Amino acid sequence: MNPAFSVVFLTTLIGAGQGLFLALFLAELMGFGAGTPGEHALLAASGAVALVFTALGLFASVFHLGRPERAWRAAAMWRTSWLSREVIALPAFMGLVFAWSVAHWFGSAATLWIGWLTVLACLALFVCTGMVYASIRFLQEWASAFTLVNFTLLGLASGFLLATALAAYAAPEWAGNFGLLAFVFTVAGGISRGLSLQRNARLKPKSTLQSAIGIRHPKIAQRSMGFMGGSFNTREFFHGRPAGLLRQIKWMFLVGAFVLPLLLLALGLVNGVPGLLALAFVVQYLGLLAERWFFLAQANHPQNLYYQVVS
Amino acid sequence: MTQLALVIDLNVCVGCHACVTSCKQWNTSGSAGPLVDDQPYGADPTGTFFNRVQTFEVGEFPNTQTVHFPKSCLHCEDPPCVPVCPTGASYKRQEDGIVLVDYDKCIGCKYCSWACPYGAREIDEERKVMTKCTLCVDRITDTKLPVAERKPACVLACPTNARLFGDVHDPDSVVSQAIRERAGYALMPEWNTRPANHYLPRRRTEIPVHAEDLVRVDNPLKIDGSQPEPPHHGAGREDFAT
Numbered sequence: 001m002n003p004a005f006s007v008v009f010l011t012t013l014i015g016a017g018q019g020l021f022l023a024l025f026l027a028e029l030m031g032f033g034a035g036t037p038g039e040h041a042l043l044a045a046s047g048a049v050a051l052v053f054t055a056l057g058l059f060a061s062v063f064h065l066g067r068p069e070r071a072w073r074a075a076a077m078w079r080t081s082w083l084s085r086e087v088i089a090l091p092a093f094m095g096l097v098f099a100w101s102v103a104h105w106f107g108s109a110a111t112l113w114i115g116w117l118t119v120l121a122c123l124a125l126f127v128c129t130g131m132v133y134a135s136i137r138f139l140q141e142w143a144s145a146f147t148l149v150n151f152t153l154l155g156l157a158s159g160f161l162l163a164t165a166l167a168a169y170a171a172p173e174w175a176g177n178f179g180l181l182a183f184v185f186t187v188a189g190g191i192s193r194g195l196s197l198q199r200n201a202r203l204k205p206k207s208t209l210q211s212a213i214g215i216r217h218p219k220i221a222q223r224s225m226g227f228m229g230g231s232f233n234t235r236e237f238f239h240g241r242p243a244g245l246l247r248q249i250k251w252m253f254l255v256g257a258f259v260l261p262l263l264l265l266a267l268g269l270v271n272g273v274p275g276l277l278a279l280a281f282v283v284q285y286l287g288l289l290a291e292r293w294f295f296l297a298q299a300n301h302p303q304n305l306y307y308q309v310v311s
Numbered sequence: 312m313t314q315l316a317l318v319i320d321l322n323v324c325v326g327c328h329a330c331v332t333s334c335k336q337w338n339t340s341g342s343a344g345p346l347v348d349d350q351p352y353g354a355d356p357t358g359t360f361f362n363r364v365q366t367f368e369v370g371e372f373p374n375t376q377t378v379h380f381p382k383s384c385l386h387c388e389d390p391p392c393v394p395v396c397p398t399g400a401s402y403k404r405q406e407d408g409i410v411l412v413d414y415d416k417c418i419g420c421k422y423c424s425w426a427c428p429y430g431a432r433e434i435d436e437e438r439k440v441m442t443k444c445t446l447c448v449d450r451i452t453d454t455k456l457p458v459a460e461r462k463p464a465c466v467l468a469c470p471t472n473a474r475l476f477g478d479v480h481d482p483d484s485v486v487s488q489a490i491r492e493r494a495g496y497a498l499m500p501e502w503n504t505r506p507a508n509h510y511l512p513r514r515r516t517e518i519p520v521h522a523e524d525l526v527r528v529d530n531p532l533k534i535d536g537s538q539p540e541p542p543h544h545g546a547g548r549e550d551f552a553t
Binding site: 001064065066067068070071073074075076077080081082083084087132135136137138139206207209211212213214215217219220221222223224225226227229230231232233236237301302303304306307 | 328331355356357358359360363364365366367368369370371377378380382391393394395396397398399400416417418419420421422424425426427428429430432433434436439440496497498499500501502510512513
């Protein structure tokens with residue numbers, strides 16, 4: 001596929017926002033915010049940060065639409081479409097994060113049950129976002145449980161890393177807890193992403209030129225795709241970059257999203273330098289942009305079988 | 312239940328692109344608005360088409376066949392593009408099985424085109440909505456046209472009659488008979504989309520000429536002995552013809 005940057009930003013930004021909220025709510029469950037009003041305000045402010053990330057993601061997604069003014073219609077087909085379910089889950093999650101943050105700001109006792117509802121919306125959003133890609137069965141690189149696991153683990157990793165960086169500035173005694181979980185999620189995300197790369201490298205395309213035109217002969221070559229200019233089919237479904245660049249981007253994201261952030265995180269935690277933790281988040285986020293671009297680009301659409309030779 | 316579809320005879324398609332141009336002409340002139348043509352005379356022209364004719368070479372020289380392969384929406388009986396649409400703009404008509412896009416509901420998210428393994432959908436860059444073959448729904452249902460003309464533009468335009476149109480659920484229709492008797496097949500059966508459009512395979516065309524057909528033992532021209540008599544090998548095929 002030809003990766004759309006709107007989708008790259010949408011999935012990475014909301015992933016970080018979701019992970020950050022889960023980190024904050026976990027801290028609340030573990031007793032943060034129970035004491036001073038300052039801690040409540042801190043949770044409210046961090047909730048606002050999570051909200052900003054998801055809002056930026058929503059904003060990015062608008063650029064994917066040809067007719068954004070009709071976007072409200074996208075909530076209609078939630079019975080059959082994972083995209084429609086995502087369109088419902090995202091605003092629901094945002095609304096609940098907003099309510100949770102406001103409740104904290106005013107020191108309300110309702111934060112706990114609002115928080116649990118938000119956790120539900122957050123998990124639903126992870127599932128919906130992953131299933132948008134995993135549910136297309138003939139995009140074999142996407143149609144796997146790895147897609148869901150990776151989206152979730154990588155969202156958790158970047159969200160917890162963001163929580164670590166925020167805590168390092170505002171509540172240093174919590175940076176260690178968040179940092180430990182950020183470490184765990186980044187390692188787990190790295191392992192599952194590595195396994196999915198391995199799976200995709202072994203994939204054998206189910207569709208062939210033979211099944212595409214229904215002629216059983218081992219030697220078939222396209223001589224003309226039927227037109228000499230470009231078309232939607234030649235632009236949307238292939239990234240158009242050489243295989244070498246894809247390999248480079250793969251190594252870039254493996255280093256940028258996993259190795260470097262882990263090093264920076266460990267250094268930042270051991271030496272207690274908040275700047276390093278913030279840098280770790282930024283580096284990982286950039287790495288995740290490359291990861292998501294690669295994820296989209298790697299999918300090989302069977303329609304490309306029909307568009308191989310201009311004339 | 313009716314399922315309208317095209318059956319395309321690869322045995323007689325000559326790759327003239329008349330179906331492509333007639334499709335473009337009809338569908339760019341309809342009430343749904345023109346199909347975009349961006350820089351048609353520029354260096355990098357592009358445009359929206361519902362139908363394409365592609366060319367494949369099968370086999371290895373000198374034993375090759377050139378196969379012209381028209382491709383448009385297959386109007387799958389289980390269309391993967393329909394359930395993924397978040398707005399319900401993509402739908403399959405109950406009454407005749409045509410897969411259509413409601414241009415007033417489409418938000419142009421392109422998700423349906425990702426969910427079509429055949430690449431049958433093209434976004435219209437000007438109207439910013441997804442477009443696709445409608446089986447000329449505005450022609451075939453137009454009661455003001457003579458019955459013989461209530462067919463898709465591509466079917467009417469085909470000079471070799473390579474495109475048949477009809478109801479594949481009616482066992483007595485032209486298309487059902489063609490599929491049944493000439494081994495009509497569907498594209499990419501591995502995805503279980505059950506395309507309604509079918510393709511008829513190439514057939515080997517042979518005119519067998521036997522020596523017996525050229526020389527008959529009872530040839531009256533030779534009986535009188537004025538022509539040199541070729542050697543007889545007994546009775547030939549033609550002698551048993553009746």
